[in-house]
Amino acid sequence: MSDDGDSTITVNGKAVALEPNDTLLSAARRAGATIPTLCHDERLKPVGACRSCLVEVEGQRRLVPSCLTKAEPGASVVTDNARIRRHQSVLMALYLADNVDAAATDDTADASELHELAEHVGAPLDWPRLETIREQRSIDRNPYIEFRADRCISCARCTRYCDEVESVSAITLAGRGSATTIATADQVSLMDSTCEMCGGCIAVCPTGAMTEKRPLLQLLKPATQLKKVRTTCNYCGVGCQLDLNVDEAANEGRGQVVKITSPEPGTMPNDGNLCVKGRFAYNFVDHEDRLTTPLIRNADGSYREAPWDEALAYAAKGLLGVKERHGADALGFVSSSRCTMEENYLVQKLARAAFGTNNCHQCAAT
Amino acid sequence: MAGLVTTFGAGAMTNSIPEIRDAEFLFVIGSNTSEAHPIIAMEMKRAVARGATMVVADPRRIWMTTIADRHLMLRPGTDVWLLNAMANVIISEGLTDPEFIERNTEQFEDVVAAVAEYTPEQAEIITGVPAEDIRRTARQYATTEKAGIYYTLGITEHSHGTDNVYALSNLVLMTGHLGKPSAGLNPLRGQNNVQGANDAGASPVFYPGYQRVDDPAAQAKYEQLWGTKLSPEPGMNLNVMMKAVGDQIRGLFVMGEDILLSEPNVKRLEEGMNGLEFLVLQDLFLNETARFADVILPAACFVEKDGTFTNSDRRVQLVRKGVEPPPGALADWEILKRLANAVGMSWSYEHPREIYREMAQSVPNFAGISHERISERNDGLQWPCLDDEHPGTKFLHEGGVLRGKGQFQAVQYRPSYELADDDYSLLLSTGRTLYHYNAATQTRRAPGLHAKQPEPFIEIHPKDARRRGIAHGDWVSVTTRRGQVECRAIVSRQVRRGCIWMPLHYAEARANLLTVDAGDPVTQTAEYKVCAAEVVKLRDGDGANTFPGSFYAAGGPGVVATPAE
């Protein structure tokens, strides 16, 4: 034990310096210990609901939930021993007995943390199955979010997120014991609740009980077969980081964005949160209205398709013609706050260097 | 934009988004944050949950007002009165920061003189906000250490938008709320890359990095970089340009915008478009503007190309290509390169990172930023970032105001361009909603967003509705001196009496047929937030529940019975 007892704890025999507001979990993780968690999320107040993070604290007879327990200076903690493993394995087996098969979770938006964890701790998979008695909300006509009661473990990550982060409290824990379920007020559709369709409940759910609606996931392969590409949202000025989930073989090999997921909490500027537009409004990408060939207007006002070289030569000639007839300042260049920095740079360079005018402004000049 | 460059020397959020959660006082003005910037709203909610005080100044009841300590429900267009009255209180009660003023600012005397007449009592008459609320807000703002101001288009989209920004800057400078974490002045940008487009020089007066086109040194720098002569004449602002379409402007190149859906006073613009000799359009979809185009070039969208966006807190982040564009479409940068080469340039960029490098080497504040560096981090890089070792800048003005001295700008109230009168007795404001985005070419192609808000609507106060025989859900016609649209009426106390509000996302009810194109004298930003209008009932509603859920739900805060006025 270090004699610096008022600012450190010992984790598996190793001293760790404490930071303000440390729990046993945060301190132990800093010390490199792996502690499984299900109901824990850095953005939420800990509640100690799932019991998967139990550890042994010297001088205490029972295992304690590390996510909930404040790290007291001088404490000595063990995160991994036979007793803890036995606890984890029994706990996961109980959860699985009241849940679906691992194979069935392939169709959800993300891999099920529960099933991964069960495998990781070597939980017995052959325990008898229970018939779920959690109430399932009948068909909810909201377009995005589906709740599958048979996968829920009542960890309340979703309801706490809705409450503490999104602050709209659209969903809540209802019922008791093994009948505990996730409900809306009067079990109305999310559409008629205060829900803002942020999809945060989907992102935090560790089991796939909160998931994207099946129609959205129709083409979905298991998460392991999708490529994640980190990018920046193209809607508002917050610039949320998000992950495109790409099915690379789709669209004749061009690839297709089949869903959007949020990165880990702590990823700035959005701390792993997204809004309805960032998470769900990507259908336009594959919309049939997308333009796929340059168009040139005929004398009668109709359009004809043209190859790129011809269309560009025509555009160049048209703009240069205006410049010849009326001078460079008879040209205007409207750039876009939706396009990239590089593209905006090129538009002003085009206006200034190629055509000789400063008549260049982005649309949305605020 | 221009306002902040004048007063502080940089037109951007002075703080970072992650600092909001630690703020102790939040003054949110002209920003429907939970709908326009939901993620910033989450940070604000977090601050409030930790005990911060929040005051919202907005003519409408919005979601944020439901968690605010105080809602200053001012009459549209009277912001300068409100803000000058707050300055009046701070000065007369001796709550300024004399040391900061002395060390970091100039022209404070002008403001002292200018706001002397803006007493809270007078302000109450004009703004409709109780004098006591103005006093309390001013005191709390001045005496709280971590006090931040957040604003958006509700401040800038006025014919006096720059004055509004000056009035806010004055409050910041006189209280020394600058150069510290969680305390500053923060414009929240409406679009993903407004900040970046400005930074990149898509502006008639600035080269990249706010270097003026009429500054000979800047001109010489870019003449050398680009190897050609450049014009020292500032160009036309967007609003001026749109008014000149068909007249001085005979040829137009438009990238990624539907100007006919998003520019004010669109009727006048449509007439002008007929006088254009040549129009090139570059976009994902055929839009309203396409009717006038001579050539349309199909572009790739953000998941189909590489590049960077710069967000509201000056954070340069990577846009990464995840999929190939549809066959036949090209990334905008590639189209621009080929177009430039078709007019005789010889641009050879192979990847956007080369373009960024060219820009960064011409702007000291961006010099340390590159695609390569950003890709090694998970939080982007915030300018100023001076060299390859520089970590970026979380909040501005730390060692003193960037401009050298913060510039106080005395402002006087000027009424909005058009006020209500006998023929058009209501004040119309326009805005955005959570479920759609600007011209909605993307969001209306998302079935769920469309289901949530499928139809155009106005919000109208119950008393105004009753006088006109309008019931909740009825179809009405909204008329101004410029045009007329049809939509559904939402009878709600969300709006003040005498005011109506309408979202601007719907092609079949284009709010910009109605709005004035009067521009701010400095920025030329058009006045989308105030014009005179009248509403007439057309026919009964069919009882459809137009706005299921959220703020508008029966029993939700939007239509909950609030004390009658």
Ligand code: SF4
């Ligand atoms: S989508 Fe967001 S608002 Fe709706 S229930 Fe889930 S967490 Fe709550």
Ligand code: SF4
């Ligand atoms: S739905 Fe998911 S997040 Fe919510 S309580 Fe059930 S398992 Fe937990």
Ligand code: FES
């Ligand atoms: S993670 Fe600690 S009890 Fe769930």
